[in-house]
Amino acid sequence: xxxxxxxxxxxxxxxxxxxxxxxxxxxxxxxxxxxxxxxxxxxxxxxxxxxxxxxxxxxxxxxxxxxxxxxxxxxxxxxxxxxxxxxxxxxxxxxxxxxxxxxxxxxxxxxxxxxxxxxxxxxxxxxxxxxxxxxxxxxxxxxxxxxxxxxxxxxxxxxxxxxxxxxxxxxxxxxxxxxxxxxxxxxxxxxxxxxxxxxxxxxxxxxxxxxxxxxxxxxxxxxxxxxxxxxxxxxxxxxxxxxxxxxxxxxxxxxxxx
Numbered sequence: 241x242x243x244x245x246x247x248x249x250x251x252x253x254x255x256x257x258x259x260x261x262x263x264x265x266x267x268x269x270x271x272x273x274x275x276x277x278x279x280x281x282x283x284x285x286x287x288x289x290x291x292x293x294x295x296x297x298x299x300x301x302x303x304x305x306x307x308x309x310x311x312x313x314x315x316x317x318x319x320x321x322x323x324x325x326x327x328x329x330x331x332x333x334x335x336x337x338x339x340x341x342x343x344x345x346x347x348x349x350x351x352x353x354x355x356x357x358x359x360x361x362x363x364x365x366x367x368x369x370x371x372x373x374x375x376x377x378x379x380x381x382x383x384x385x386x387x388x389x390x391x392x393x394x395x396x397x398x399x400x401x402x403x404x405x406x407x408x409x410x411x412x413x414x415x416x417x418x419x420x421x422x423x424x425x426x427x428x429x430x431x432x433x434x435x436x437x438x439x440x441x442x443x444x445x446x447x448x449x450x451x452x453x454x455x456x457x458x459x460x461x462x463x464x465x466x467x468x469x470x471x472x473x474x475x476x477x478x479x480x481x482x483x484x485x486x487x488x489x490x491x492x493x494x495x496x497x498x
Contacts, residue, residue: 287349287390288397294348295394298341303330303469305341308385309350309395315386318342329474342385350391355380400469400482401489407468414461417444419487421461422470426484429476435462 282290295305304325311324322338325331334341345351355363358381368376387395408415417439424430424438439445439458447454465471470483479487 282349284390284393287388288393291345291348291350291390291394294344294350298335298344301334301336301341302467303472304328304334305345305350306395306398306469308341308345309387309391312351312385312387313392313395315354315384318383318385321385329472333473345391346385349388350394351385352388354384354386356382356384400480401486403468404465404470404483404486407464411464414444417442417461418465419490422465422479422483423487425471425477426479426487429474429478431476432459432462435477 295302298305307328307330308321308325311321316324318339321342325338325341331338336344342351343353346353357363357379360382363379367379371379408418411418421435421438424435436458439461444461445456445458447456462471462477465483466473468483470480470486471477472480
């Protein structure tokens, strides 16, 4: 019997409805000017849902937005935050600048923006009463950001480790290949050609839909690990610190069970 033809595809067929929204394939950015509701009118779960929606709608900024929430667990001055974000490899492909992303998170209830006068005193709503627009603008000498309760919950729910564990759980047949690829990229930055060479001819890239055999591109596995926060492009595909920690913890567990 003649086997079905093999076609190449750059997308993974099907999608488990239980998958974490943060790892969804990239979609075109939606305007971040959309309202996410007034904080006082939303429950904690509604704030978290709004934050997840805001991050998911910015595919090229997702990992940077997540890392901003991690970084701002302690209050950070705008200038310090801008310098820190500029050092992240994830930021190189971002579509917004640092402050714009911070303000996106403020509107989505993930960050709280704080303003201070020239003496370092907090500018409260009461101090703003009766001031004109120019006067209010002149009063603020510095800006800082701090992660909210909703932001902290988001970080805990979407840690790279949690996303990786979910990926391996939902794709047990591909788990060994994901782990091998992650370990391969942890050794040193890898070109896409090196990644393709590692996976070339592997059954893990083959699937079938409606009787047709499909061969997925290696980029499908790379993309999945990148969306988990385990891989990043930094002059080559390299494991993030979170990805490396995941591999170390997994090896420690395996060594302890022997």
